[in-house]
Amino acid sequence: MRTAAILGASGYTGAELVRLIATHPGLRIGALTADRKAGSEMRDVFPHLTHLDLPALTRIEDVDFARIDLVFCALPHATTQEVVAELPRDLKVVDLSADFRLEDPAVYERWYGHAHHALALQAEAVYGLTEFYRDRIAPARLVAGTGCNAATGMYAVLPLLADRVIDPDEIIIDLATGVSGAGRSPKEGSLYAEVAEGFHAYNVAAHRHLAEFDQEFSKAAGRSVTCTFTPHLAPQNRGILATVYVRGEAAEIHASLARRYAAEPFLHVLPMGRTPQTRHVRGSNHCHIGVVADRRAGRTMVFAALDNLVKGASGQALQNANLMLGLPETQGLDAAPLFP
Incomplete structure (x- = not known):
């Protein structure tokens, strides 16, 4: 012990x-x-x-x-x-x-x-x-x-950069996170009346997790990578859902993620076309990842959901x-x- x-x-x-x-x-x-x-x-x-x-x-x-x-x-x-x-x-x-x-x-x-x-x-x-x-x-x-936001986006993107199946210059991460990510200290912006029944972006183009994305994406790609990342505050206690827009073929992207995470106990790639939900990972150490082909050829959406506190x-x-x-x-x- x-x-x-x-x-x-x-x-x-x-x-x-x-x-x-x-x-x-x-x-x-x-x-x-x-x-x-x-x-x-x-x-x-x-x-x-x-x-x-x-x-x-x-x-x-x-x-x-x-x-x-x-x-x-x-x-x-x-x-x-x-x-x-x-x-x-x-x-x-x-x-x-x-x-x-x-x-x-x-x-x-x-x-x-x-x-x-x-x-x-x-x-x-x-x-x-x-x-x-x-x-x-x-x-x-x-x-x-x-960072909890950083981890969510990285699980969706890092294998794709390492396998060279996406364009490193076209990564857009839209992410929604629960209020508990702001911590327990009293803050006006975390009050129920300030958060409930609303949805808004915050720290636009200035969130500190951008530095983590830059650091880790660049290492995976073997070159400098600068992504676009916009976090949003969702009116829920827990959970993060990242929607990542990339240039690359959906089948190759799904195969890359499935291959990289096949033996991982907590990372689960859903069947092609299925998207994850924060309610399906709440309170757990699991992360669900989904891949959907965009209607435009060569464009793909990658989703990742996890509990920000776990x-x-x-x-x-x-x-x-x-x-x-x-x-x-x-x-x-x-x-x-x-x-x-």
């Missing part, structure tokens, strides 16, 4: 980690932190976890890391760099924030508006898109979880942690999606 600490356990991704680890046969929770709610019980912060026997929330500086094998950092962006820098070097770390996702510190500074504060750690961080980097993730000390964040983090700890990759992640 290995022991994990969750730093930032009072947020949505922290709570999801607790929920997933609760049924994990090889991992237990040894510490939970939440600075503003230190001293509280997890059941008081998240009543749906009342049935679990969990340690009380505490401050990071009060955790005995000598008893911990791996740390999940579910902290706000721009805070994790300094926290990880102070952790014991023998600890394995899975970061769910954006702090270590971008390999080039200059690119990070351009997109996030400040210099990177842990350059030595950035140099050793491994990008946490499990299905594409598992060989590097397994021996890593620090793994940087992907496969897009905490489930992916646990999948990576399993690899890092030498545990079966799917442990704690076998639950079927919740339906209806």
Whole structure:
């Protein structure tokens, strides 16, 4: 039995980690932190976890890391760099924030508006898109979880770039995401009255996950790739649906995706012409991918749906942690999606 600490356990991704680890046969929770709610019980912060026997929330500086094998950092962006820098070097770390996702510190500074504060750690961080980097993730000390929007688009596109079956200069990603992607902190734009009964684009041409697309698409294609990406806020709690428009033949695209993901336990390519739905992956670590030929010859639409809090964040983090700890990759992640 290995022991994990969750730093930032009072947020949505922290709570999801607790929920997933609760049924994990090889991992237990040894510490939970939440600075503003230190001293509280997890059941008081998240009543749906009342049935679990969990340690009380505490401050990071009060955790005995000598008893911990791996740390999940579910902290706000721009805070994790300094926290990880102070952790014991023998600890394995899975970061769910954006702090270590971008390999080039200059690119990070351009997109996030400040210099990177842990350059030595950035140099050793491994990008946490499990299905594409598992060989590097397994021996890593620090793994940087992907953005949830970024992961959704990458699952639809990366094999196609690697197999050269689409035009790298014609990739358009329209994506709709649930409100929980904005986190649990109170924000005017996340209020029920601001979100319900509406649908709108946000961070148009400026979303920070664009930097991840640029980084990973360019590596897959072996050349510079700049895509178009527009996120939309959907009036739902969970789920992401990406619609990707590409130039390429639908049959070749479907074959490429089916071949690449044939052995993957969580990535499922639907029969040609079928499209995925967020309700069919809700609460799970699964991602459904669909391919539909456009009415115009040589144009294709690729769809991907996943749960932003699970496969897009905490489930992916646990999948990576399993690899890092030498545990079966799917442990704690076998639950079927919740339906209806």
